[in-house]
Amino acid sequence: MSHPEQQYLDLMRRIWTEGDERIDRTGVGTRSVFGPQLRFDLGDKRVPLLTTKRVFWKAAAREMLWFLTGETNIRPLLEQKVTIWTDWPLAKYRKATGDEISQEAFEARIVADAGFAAEWGDLGPVYGKQWVDWPTYEAQADGTYRSGPGINQVALLVEGLKSNPGGRRHIVEGWNVAELDRMALPPCHKTYQFHVGAGGTRLNCQLYQRSCDVALGLPFNLFGAALLTRMVAQQVGLEPGELVWTGGDTHLYLNHGELIDAQLSRVPEGEPTLAILRRPESIFDYRIEDFEVRDYVPQGRLTAPVAV
Ligand SMILES: Nc1nc(=O)c2c([nH]1)NC[C@@H]1CN(c3ccc(C(=O)N[C@@H](CCC(=O)O)C(=O)O)cc3)CN21
Numbered sequence: 001m002s003h004p005e006q007q008y009l010d011l012m013r014r015i016w017t018e019g020d021e022r023i024d025r026t027g028v029g030t031r032s033v034f035g036p037q038l039r040f041d042l043g044d045k046r047v048p049l050l051t052t053k054r055v056f057w058k059a060a061a062r063e064m065l066w067f068l069t070g071e072t073n074i075r076p077l078l079e080q081k082v083t084i085w086t087d088w089p090l091a092k093y094r095k096a097t098g099d100e101i102s103q104e105a106f107e108a109r110i111v112a113d114a115g116f117a118a119e120w121g122d123l124g125p126v127y128g129k130q131w132v133d134w135p136t137y138e139a140q141a142d143g144t145y146r147s148g149p150g151i152n153q154v155a156l157l158v159e160g161l162k163s164n165p166g167g168r169r170h171i172v173e174g175w176n177v178a179e180l181d182r183m184a185l186p187p188c189h190k191t192y193q194f195h196v197g198a199g200g201t202r203l204n205c206q207l208y209q210r211s212c213d214v215a216l217g218l219p220f221n222l223f224g225a226a227l228l229t230r231m232v233a234q235q236v237g238l239e240p241g242e243l244v245w246t247g248g249d250t251h252l253y254l255n256h257g258e259l260i261d262a263q264l265s266r267v268p269e270g271e272p273t274l275a276i277l278r279r280p281e282s283i284f285d286y287r288i289e290d291f292e293v294r295d296y297v298p299q300g301r302l303t304a305p306v307a308v
């Protein structure tokens with residue numbers, strides 16, 4: 001049987017050799033395929049964490065925990081030294097002020113100055129906001145609308161899986177059409193659907209990712225989705241089942257060639273596992289210390305520039 005990671009490498013090779021080339025929004029250019037699928041068995045604590053390069057899984061885990069807090073400001077991420085979201089607020093700040101501040105100085109200022117963070121560190125109503133506080137509106141007698149209570153999709157998901165495991169509506173959705181224009185980036189990993197299988201014992205998850213940066217984003221997104229599935233499974237008392245990942249526009253940036261050549265020359269080895277050390281009271285009470293990755297011996301780090 002081939003290593004599960006081989007699916008990732010095969011996808012990478014297929015996009016690089018057969019992908020359709022185009023100029024994308026960022027101006028960098030991509031090769032792209034549409035609609036691929038990857039499947040990973042999450043049983044026996046297995047986790048889709050790439051071994052053909054070092055993936056900073058703690059950054060992905062901290063990002064996932066940040067989503068679950070409903071937070072949309074990058075400040076709490078930066079306080080934990082997670083810098084993957086800095087580029088967007090930084091570009092906006094530079095453009096608005098003409099100040100060519102360095103990334104490090106911008107990040108330091110977001111951490112040091114709450115007022116500055118409130119003004120420049122927010123990404124708009126992205127993932128976290130939609131997941132745990134999807135806005136609602138209530139019609140008034142005079143025909144106007146006022147804000148209603150937010151909807152916590154994640155809490156409803158956990159409740160729904162417990163009360164109706166056979167349900168076909170276990171979905172967490174990030175794509176709030178009415179608010180897309182206020183988001184720094186419309187959600188990429190936009191839909192998570194959960195499914196209870198294997199005679200009611202296992203929790204499966206399918207993630208639909210409308211747009212995927214295979215070299216930089218996908219390694220994080222796979223780990224994040226597996227982590228979310230594991231947390232939800234633990235909360236509802238199910239064994240982890242399968243993670244199905246489906247991509248929309250699934251691409252490689254043209255300036256990622258060096259990383260791609262290096263990674264495709266490597267062979268996956270080992271079987272990392274993810275242990276959750278504690279069962280918190282709720283899906284919202286996990287901490288980074290609760291997660292331990294074992295048997296992770298990745299090959300060397302590979303870096304590539306992120307397209308903004
Ligand atoms: N073009 C693009 N690709 C993405 O993957 C992406 C975006 N934009 N925009 C929003 C978020 C931010 N994400 C990112 C951004 C940067 C890295 C990145 O640079 N990763 C490096 C270093 C990670 C680290 O130092 O912690 C890596 O080697 O994986 C990964 C995911 C995923 N998303």
Ligand SMILES: O=c1ccn([C@H]2C[C@H](O)[C@@H](COP(=O)(O)O)O2)c(=O)[nH]1
Binds near residue numbers: 186212214216217
């Ligand atoms: O979690 C994420 C977030 C973003 N991406 C990538 C996918 C694209 O390369 C860009 C987003 O650009 P759009 O023009 O909005 O599609 O970010 C990712 O792979 N994973």
